[in-house]
Amino acid sequence: MQVALFITCFNDTLFPQVGMATVRLIERLGHTVQFRSAQTCCGQMHVNTGYQREAVPLVRRFVQIFHDAEVVVAPSASCIGLIRDYYGHIAALADDTALAREIAILQPRVLELTEFLTRMGVTDVGAYFPHRVTYHPTCHSLRVLRLGDAPLRLLHAVRGIEVVALPDAEQCCGFGGTFAVKNADTSMAMLGDKLRAVRDTRAEVVVAADTSCLMQIGGALQRQRAGVRTMHLAEVLAHTEDRQ
Amino acid sequence: MKPQSVLIELQPKFERNAPAALANTQLRRNMGKATQTIRAKRAAVVDEMPDWEQLRTAGRQIKEHTLYHLDTYLLQLEAAVQRAGGHVHWAADAAAANAIVTGLVQAHGAREVIKVKSLTTDEIKLNAALAEAGISAIETDLAELIIQLAGEHSSHILVPAIHKNRAEIRELFMRTLGIAEISDEPTALAAAARSYLRAKFLSVPVAISGGNFAVAATGAICVVESEGNGRMCLTLPEVLISVVGIEKLVPTWQDLEVFLQLLPRSSTGERMNPYTSIWTGVTPGDGPQAFHLVLLDNGRTNVLADEIGRQTLHCIRCSACLNICPVYERTGGHAYGSVYPGPIGAILTPQLVGVEHARSLPYASSLCGACYDVCPVQINIPEVLIHMRGEVVRQHQDTGGLAAALEPEALAMQLLSQVFGSQATYEMAQRLAQLGQGPLVRDGTISWLPGLLGGWTAMRDLSAVPQQTFRQWWRERDA
Structure with missing residues (x-):
């Protein structure tokens, strides 16, 4: 399959290793990855902060770049959630029925990485990762994309791994995009409880399907010198015995 | 003129209010314990319902249908209430509703009224309006009474005193009810409130309630409660005045079946609430002999006009979204500065008062979506939050001029x-x-x-x- 990677501006700029891992993983499973370099940002920050008029050109741009892709895959539940649930609203705001139609045609072919793997019928991706990990189901993977236990099934199939359950896993980490800055105190109060849950697991690595939430959790773990690191699901799944 | 009455403070700034609440360790502990307990109870009684998702869908669809034909159903309700011997009054805003109620109480020569717990009367600040006219309103719901005695505002739509623990309530009762010594056991506290309230039930001639549902076809009004104090108010006085928002209608008696399953499980985590009172107009020789229904708009028709925002009017005030919300759990309700706190308040308040008067509230959420999952009538709260954020920004851009553009x-x-x-x-x-x-x-x-x-x-x-x-x-x- 020809997979058009939507890397997301966040991963492209701040967490390139997540993109590299996603490429390695998808290629290892026998697919071809293409990277359309005109891509920039899906508009999530603008839409969620209320700057929705400003998101219109970004939505148009995304559709223009990816409209003829066989499948678009992104290692980000929140960006895919935005494309799926809000692109239609933005087209309506722009009063552009042609755009709305193009969005509706493209949407079913835009998948989050776990969704793509599930669609391909893969559970064991041939990964090896001999570490104690815990999985944080991000709000967008859990309640917007409804990934359910698909990410955990992928993790359990990894050789050498020890997966420990995260207490109160379904509680939000407190990131919420610009919420973490606008309501920094409330965000920190939520994060504090998430950190306690993470540390109670005695895990070495926290895994999730959104780098943004991992930046929130990981940023605080690092500040605490907690000895726990964060990794995107793609990074764990990309690990093999020959390539670590 | 927008219905500012919904706000407890002008221009609430959630991000400015939250830090003090977050620093209050007693509040954090009270809120954490209460919301976690009620969340677990709700989850248990919802899990045992095999058709819960179908019920939610039915609840949403009945509300959608009713709101689409609201003009028709409101007139049906008016005719049915009048047929049953009741009087119907229309109030465009809080001031109109307060004037109607005050006039009715004065016409009956009463100086005191007893009240069934009602958010709608909190919304219009009825107690203050009555006080200005020299009429004292006595709250009879235990938690509302606690709030009234403490001179505070409610912090939760179902459990107004959720931010207080029983040790704090014991001190309050000893201070305000003239009780010498009392333990902090719930039964002792309830008994103290009962002895105070029983005398009022037997002597005050006018009661004021809200309404959970109003049946358009028959004119029946329904109040759902736990304590039985509401039932006392609805049956003992000579005069009953009910202030009901125009979104509380359901078309037929049969529609209540859906909501009476959804509401108690979502709100108190009970299979069925202890007291469900339903009355239709006036019955000679039984219960109040004069019944007045005040139908309140107070911004609701503005909400109805917004294609994305109108689902907010489906709300049956169960408070499941408050109890599940990680933001509300940590800050409590007062930080929202509105009669309606939590996720539902964050979308309802700005729509009722106008976004320019409550700009911070749609941002008081991490968009985690837990509220949507528990909502018994499937209000997509994150969707409305994002829509309201758009309204906040667009309104600011369109009216704020250069200063707004340079922020x-x-x-x-x-x-x-x-x-x-x-x-x-x-x-x-x-x-x-x-x-x-x-x-x-x-x-x-x-x-x-x-x-x-x-x-x-x-x-x-x-x-x-x-x-x-x-x-x-x-x-x-x-x-």
């Missing part, structure tokens, strides 16, 4: 929209980030950021922007 956030968002507008500007910005971060980076880490971004580094480190972006790596690999 740091607005400038940053405009700039980023330009940056993301082309590959060239985007890649240039990436290079600038790699180069410009220099002074902030120490050992590959950023631990301090200026201005608006300082909230981030208060608790979290930030990894430095890597010197190779993904696209640079891809190009090298491709070459």
